[in-house]
Amino acid sequence: MGETVQKPTVPEQAGPPAAESTAATREPLLEVDHVTLRFGGVVALNDVDFTLYKGEILGLIGPNGAGKTTCFNVMTGIYQPSEGEIRFRGERITGKKKHHITKMGMARTFQNIRLFPEMTALENIQVGADAHHKTSVISALFRLPRHYREERDGLEKARRLLDFVGISGRMHDAARNLSYGEQRRLEIARALATDPVLLCLDEPAAGFNPAEKEELLQLIRKIRDQGITVLLIEHDMRLVMGVTDRIVVLEFGKKIADGLPAEVREDHRVIAAYLGVPDDDVA
Numbered sequence: 001m002g003e004t005v006q007k008p009t010v011p012e013q014a015g016p017p018a019a020e021s022t023a024a025t026r027e028p029l030l031e032v033d034h035v036t037l038r039f040g041g042v043v044a045l046n047d048v049d050f051t052l053y054k055g056e057i058l059g060l061i062g063p064n065g066a067g068k069t070t071c072f073n074v075m076t077g078i079y080q081p082s083e084g085e086i087r088f089r090g091e092r093i094t095g096k097k098k099h100h101i102t103k104m105g106m107a108r109t110f111q112n113i114r115l116f117p118e119m120t121a122l123e124n125i126q127v128g129a130d131a132h133h134k135t136s137v138i139s140a141l142f143r144l145p146r147h148y149r150e151e152r153d154g155l156e157k158a159r160r161l162l163d164f165v166g167i168s169g170r171m172h173d174a175a176r177n178l179s180y181g182e183q184r185r186l187e188i189a190r191a192l193a194t195d196p197v198l199l200c201l202d203e204p205a206a207g208f209n210p211a212e213k214e215e216l217l218q219l220i221r222k223i224r225d226q227g228i229t230v231l232l233i234e235h236d237m238r239l240v241m242g243v244t245d246r247i248v249v250l251e252f253g254k255k256i257a258d259g260l261p262a263e264v265r266e267d268h269r270v271i272a273a274y275l276g277v278p279d280d281d282v283a
């Protein structure tokens with residue numbers, strides 16, 4: 001990223017306030033309980049503590065290297081915390097395998113697109129839905145009715161999800177032939193195919209133009225309106241301020257703020273943390 005003059009403020013939010021979040025309850029869905037994670041001498045997460053409540057859209061922000069993706073990786077079972085624990089739906093998930101956490105209802109997208117490029121959009125989603133399939137290898141081999149039923153339902157569901165994210169016209173196209181924005185939408189649809197109660201989005205707007213960002217904002221709201229709680233890592237402050245109900249800010253692995261977007265925007269520690277971030281990222 002280029003060296004540009006820094007902005008000492010975090011911008012006003014775009015669009016209507018996300019605070020019509022009456023959907024948000026105070027019922028905890030995910031609890032990050034004093035989590036520390038060390039990589040050798042690097043303390044990637046330092047006693048990080050926050051709660052995500054059912055029905056809300058929570059922003060997880062912070063400058064590059066603050067620990068946001070590491071936090072996702074600890075939550076989704078990729079890394080184990082050195083100290084502390086994570087609870088999801090009231091159950092301790094520290095030490096649980098990735099697929100178990102997915103089955104419990106947590107889905108995520110990645111910073112770098114991870115689709116199967118040669119598969120069609122539809123097939124990419126069907127693969128994502130496999131986490132919930134009950135058909136055994138035996139019933140697939142012997143083509144038992146249950147296998148056919150699951151296949152038919154899976155196809156129908158994949159179609160619905162493509163429609164939901166707005167790319168149903170591309171269902172038979174190979175993922176590699178989709179535009180960048182369509183691929184990102186497909187990733188979201190694939191994550192939704194696991195029927196999550198919590199969807200974690202890691203920089204979903206990276207590389208988007210303003211119109212695509214606005215469409216993404218609408219899509220995130222639509223996802224929440226389906227009753228899915230959303231955790232959003234995003235550098236684009238306009239998007240974050242426009243769509244989140246609450247924001248947690250990390251800096252050098254430590255939580256430095258946790259509050260409403262309007263509060264976080266005015267927080268001096270947050271403003272100071274962002275003095276090091278290029279203009280593009282805060283405009």
Ligand SMILES: Nc1ncnc2c1ncn2[C@@H]1O[C@H](COP(=O)(O)OP(=O)(O)OP(=O)(O)O)[C@@H](O)[C@H]1O
Pocket residue numbers: 039042043044062063064065066067068069070071
């Ligand atoms: N596997 C790893 N081994 C060693 N250090 C790591 C590893 N993963 C992350 N880190 C370090 O942990 C810190 C936090 O990184 P992380 O990727 O979580 O930050 P981030 O907030 O997601 O940054 P960005 O916005 O640039 O994606 C950084 O200092 C990073 O170098």
